Structure formats: C-alpha cells, structure tokens
Amino acid sequence: MNEQLSASQLNAAGHLMIGGCDSLDLAQQYGTPLVVYDVSQIRHQIRAFKRVFEANQVNYEVSYASKAFAAIAMYQVADQEGAHVDVVSGGEMYTALKAGFPLSHASFHGNNKSYDELVMAVKNNIGVIVVDNFYEIKLLNQVLTELDARVKVMLRITPGISAHTNKYIQTGQVDSKFGFDLESGQADRALEAVLASPRMTMIGLHAHIGSQIFELTGFEGVANKLVEVANHWQQRYDYQAQVINVGGGFGIRYTKDDQPLRPEEFVDAIIKAIKAAVASTALEMPAIWIEPGRSIVGPAGYNLYTVGSRKDLPGYRPFVTIDGGMGDNIRPALYQAEYETVLARDPQAPLAEHVRLAGKYCESGDILSQDQALPKTKPGDVLAMLDTGAYGYAMASNYNRNPRPAVVFAENGHSQLVIERESYEDLVHLDRPYTEAK
Template sequence: MISRDLQANEQGHLLLGGVDATQLARDFGTPLVVYDVGNIRQQIQDFRESFDQSGLRYQISYASKAFATVAMYQVIKEEGLHADVVSGGELYTALQAGFPAERLSFHGNNKSVAELTMAVDHGVGVIILDNFHEIQLLKEVLAVRGTSVNVMLRLTPGISAHTHRYTQTGQVDSKFGFDVASGQATRALQEVLAVPQMHLIGIHAHIGSQIFGVAGFEMLVQKLVSIAAEWRDDFDFVPQILNLGGGFGITYTAADEAIGPDVFIQHIAATLKASSAEANLDLPEIWIEPGRSIVGPAGYNLYTVGSRKDIPNLTSYLSVDGGMGDNIRPALYQAQYEAVVANKLNAPQQETVHLAGKYCESGDILVDQAKLPRTEPGDLIAMLDTGAYGYSMASNYNRNPRPAVVFVENGQAKVVVRRETFADLTRLDESYL
C-alpha cells in the first residue's frame, strides 16, 4: 500500500496539480521532474499558521540547497519567506529571480573571499559565520568595502539527531560551526564583538536532517538559551535571534513516522518560553530553515518503463529512462522512496521488482523492492516525494542530459528549467587538438 492519498482522473491516471501525469510525459518527455506548487504553498502555510498560534516572533527561512532555481525563489518570494543560500551560485540564482537580498542568509563552511564580497556588495541580510578563518576573511572584506553586515555564529552544540551519519550536523565531531564544549564558540563571540563592522544578531545551530522526534529540538532550545544567558552574564551580549536550523522529517515510505509542523512548533515554543523564563531572558525571535519539508512532498520524478530482466527465483529488474543522474539519494544514502505506475494508478499491485535506473552502475537502483501493477514497456512510473535533493544533486554522469523541471498549479503546467540537450553537454568542452 502507498502511504499517502493520490489523486486520479477517470482514466485512472495520476493527477499532479490538477494535470494528468501522462499528459505531462507526452508534452515534456521523460525523465521529468514535476513540482506541485500548491503543495509547496500549503507546506509553507502550515508552518506559518503553527508559528502564529505559538505567539512567538519568527522567521521561516527556506533552505534552498534542497531545490534552487529561479522559479523556486520566485515562489518563495511570493510567499514572503526568507531564504538561506550556501554558495555564490545559489546567491546569484536568488538575485536573478529578483529575491530581496535583505531576506537572504549566507551559510557555508568554506566561503571564499569572492563569495563574501558578493554577499556584502549585494546587501545580503545576514552572513552566518562558520569558522575563525571566515571571521578574518569577512573582516578584511568589510575593511576594503568600508561597510558593515549582520552576522550570526553557527554553533555545534553537541546534540546529535538520529539520522544518517552524513546528515548529522549538530554533534561535536562535525565540519560545521564553532564547538561549544571546547570554548570555541565563546572565543568566536569575543572576536566578532571586537569588530564594529560585524553586527552580531543571533546564534545558529542545525542538528541534522529527516528528524522525526521533538526531543532534539527541545534540547537545542534549552542549550541555546543557556548559552545566551551565559553570554549575557559574561559579556553583556544577548542574541536577538535563535536560529534552530531545519531537518523536519517527511514521509517517504510507510515506515516513516513524520510529524507535522504544528507538533514541532508547539514543543519548540513551550520549551523556549519555559527556558527563557527560567534564565530571566526576554523571548528571542526564532528562525527555522525548512527545505526538505517544504519541497520534498511536492516533487515527483516521472520515468518511462523500458527493459526488464527476469531471473528465475529472484526479483526481476525493471528499468526506466532515468536514475542516479537525476536522483542519486538511493545510491548515496540508501534513501527509500515509493513509486506508482502513473497510467495505472488504480490497478492492483501484482509484483515486486527492483526499479532500476539506466546508468552504468550496479548500485543504480531507485526503489529496491517496488510493489507495482504488472508493467510493460512504455508505462509511466512516478516516484513520490522526490522534491528535495534530487534535481539539486543531479549530474551528467554517463553524459546524460539532466531532465526538465515543470511546475504545475491549478491545472496548468509550465517548464521552469529546460531539458538539457546533447549539445549542452559539450558546451564548455575545449578541443585539445
């Protein structure tokens, strides 16, 4: 059984944003990445309503590494969100989309002088400092430019979320942020406070990704409030903002026990109010950085069925025309997804197959044990909940062009990223002869 409700039309075809998935495949080809924009807007509204009910001052900052295109930044702009970027390329894309620079935060553990200069010159709202080298680089950039900027300090608070080890970022042994336990965070505070051109407005921490429980966030709030109280007493500095990062989990398969934004925010708010009162601190503004939870459930990858390999007494391999080049997460993280036959949505599941990609790697398996109706070449497969980190991590491995991206909303479809061509693959190549 698929772990969520899907819409079908009278032909039994999957509907995405009111558009027949088979029509999308005919019009735009496969493999194809599709986003239901209405779903994105609803996810944002769910976070906003939960915060409004909490009574907290807040900011929702879209973690654009999950999916960053001009069209995505335009939707986020329409919804009035903040956004965080982690590279000069993401910053450039946001600016090309007309996204207000003052509503951007700039993350990253190894920002270059060029990237910091770009951020300062364009008036980025806040730069989130990650290490001592970066403090020095930004100090030099601000001196040359004769200007100032808002900053936050990213801390590693020693809190580890129960996720894949590559997506745990709050524990002490991490490439990100200033370690709290060793005193690095306090030394970073002193260095930043000594630079008048850096306006320290808050502290940030991120404890992991695909988190299903509230305990880690409760511990994080308590830890950051404790740090704020300590810095108030020792340095007469109180952060205006506590940025709790993101990591809110979503449902990929029936095994996932995701909870809604309302549950996360309720527990964050209750813990913040209790901890702040105990420490005699005014309630700070809370920022969060959801990415996956905003775009993940809104995304679908459409593939056309091709070859099939049947092996006696073993699970068959059903191959499609995409794979790890447009969604590397199953191979990289052993990420699990569900899939349906979009042109046979109401047909009963009759077999279990390895849903295989076309790339020249034995590990290119999109869904290891996919329960599907009987298929034949030309059927349309839809992988569900692929909106986060699929297209953003896409590659040209095996010299395959990356797919087009289509936004659907209210029964209308629009290409927002054109399909790459073979000519695009050699556009930057130079002849050696």
C-alpha cells in the same frame, strides 16, 4: 492505492494528477525523465509553518533552505509567500538575484565561504551571514574593510546533540565540520571576535542537528541548549541575542514505514521549549527562525519515468529499468534512501509483483528501489516516484554524459516549464578541443 496518495489526486480516468494536471499529459508534453512540483503544496507548507508561529505569538522567520531545490522559479514562489531563504553558495545567491529575490531577506551559510562569495554577499546587501569558523571571521573582516561595509552575523555552534539520522546528514554532534564547538570554548572566543569587530553586528546564534529527523527530543534539546548559551552570553558578555535559529531537518514520509510528525508539530514543540527556557532567565524573548527545506519541497515533488527493459532471473526479483536513475536522484545510491513508486495511469491498480527499479546508468549501484511493489508493467508505461522534491534535482549530475531532466511547476491545472531539459549540446558547450603541442 498507495497510502501517500488521496482520491483527490486521481482524475476521472484514474490517472495520477499533480497540481491539477494529468501526469500522463505532462510526460507526453515534456518528456521523461521529468521532475514535477505541485506548487500549491509548497505554498501550503510555508503557510502552515507561519500559522504555528503566529498562533504562538512570537517573532519569526521561515527561512527556506534552498539547497533542497534551488531554481529561479522556486525563489520566486518563496518571495511570493513572504519566506526568508538561506543560501550556501555563490551559485545559489546568483540564482536568487536572477529571480529578483531580495538578498536582504536571505542568510548565507557554509563552512568554507570564499572571498568572492563574501564580496558578492556584502555587495548585494545579504540579510545575515551565518559565520562558521575563525578563518571566516578574519576573511569577512577583510572584505568588510575593503568595501567599507557592515553586515549582520549569527554564529553557528555545534551543540553536541546528535540526531537519530543517517551519519552523512548529522551536523549537530561535536565532531562536525560545521560551526563552533561549545565544550572547548570555541563559541565564546568566536563571540568575542565578532563583538570586537566594528563592522559586524551580532544578531543571534544558530544550530542545525541534522536532516530527516523524526523525534522531538533532539529539537527540544537544541532549543534548550541555544537558550542556555544565550543566557551564558548575556551574563558573561552583556550580549542579548535577538535571534535563535534552530535550523531545520524535519522528517517527511517517504514510505509507508515512515511515521513522522507533521513538520509544523516539530515547530510548535520548539517554540514552546524556547519560551519555557527563556522564562527561567533574564533574557528578552528572541525571534525564532527555522530553516526547513526538505519538508517544504520534498512532498511536493514527483519524478516521472518511462519503463524500458526488463530482466527476469529465476529465484530473484526482476529488474525493471526506467529512463532515469542516479543522475537525477543520487540519494538511493548515496545512502540507501527509499521511495514509493506508482503506475501513473492507474495508481489503484492491484499490485502484482516486487521488482528492483533499476536506472539506466552504467553502475551496478544504480537501483532506485531494491524492493518496489508494482502492478504488471510494460515498456512505455510511465511510473511516478513520490516525494522526490528535495535533493533530487539539486544533486543531479551528467554522469555518463546524460542530460539532466526538465523541471515543471504545476498549479491549478496549469503546467509551466521552469528548467529546460539539457541537450547534448549543453553537455559539451564548456568543452574545448585539445591541440597537440608541436
């Protein structure tokens, strides 16, 4: 059986179970391609993060990075678990509001927040705005003046620490589109501008060094760097940071070759590094915030697909085609992300061949796996791709005018549709006919 599954995830018939539900029943009831989340796994990871902070006796927030997967149901679960959330767009804010999530318990990120988005955030009492650049400081001051409002802010800095990860998901190096640079003095000038604003309350500083990181070194480095900056700001500006936000990026296991630490082990090391660094300064111990996204929803997600056509070529791995692909999971095509896939009716079935798992989209690059070991399959078989909960549906598209899949939450043997499958009518409901000019 695949190493990422346990015996408890199989029922008496040997079928893959997700949240106590038979994956074949889910595919039959809701159709494929289908995204399924094991909600209890989401709850478990949020609680595991919280336990680490409480064991270390520090003030904290576990802020779910909702760009990994944003939906009304997901914001509701985050709220039920007492999680903070971070949003990066007006659309994520709107979704959180529709879910009844209190925006006072949310932070707003982004490197090009619009006037309208800032107005929405301020009018809905956003908890904190993570300021990213000098243009935003001016624009936010304008919005606050027009609305006669105040807001808490953090400054995002680029700490000059480059994580060992894909270049598209590195964000902490000096040459990044995000945040204020330290070496050039940008961060100091940004702090001066915020402290000079009577409408902004500066609560702390933030950094994020990347995503899908397996090594502690980068996180410990950014923890020490943020304390160093906080200490510099206290000595130079008499400013005491209330919050140090180290971002997220904790790596998860996608394949048997991935050997990450448990996400909470990363957090424990970060807390201890910050505590030790603060102890050598005159700083008061700040609250520590983290922004996990992938590590909360990634392992909880499964994509179910139905096998269709097959192409065999002598001397080459065969193509086995499924009814989804890059439209519901762009990551393999975008930056060669790898996943494991099992036969839903029998994840323990003996492996018989190595195949290329091909999507149905009209692109040669639409290959979900270049080398997937599988049992013999036939048209109609249901395959389950593991650990797909982060950045799959969130980055889904209607390429080739294919509808996006349905999303189901499964928990304690009960399944619930939380995002409906798009229809063909949904694909054209914003289209307008062209009328030729006379």
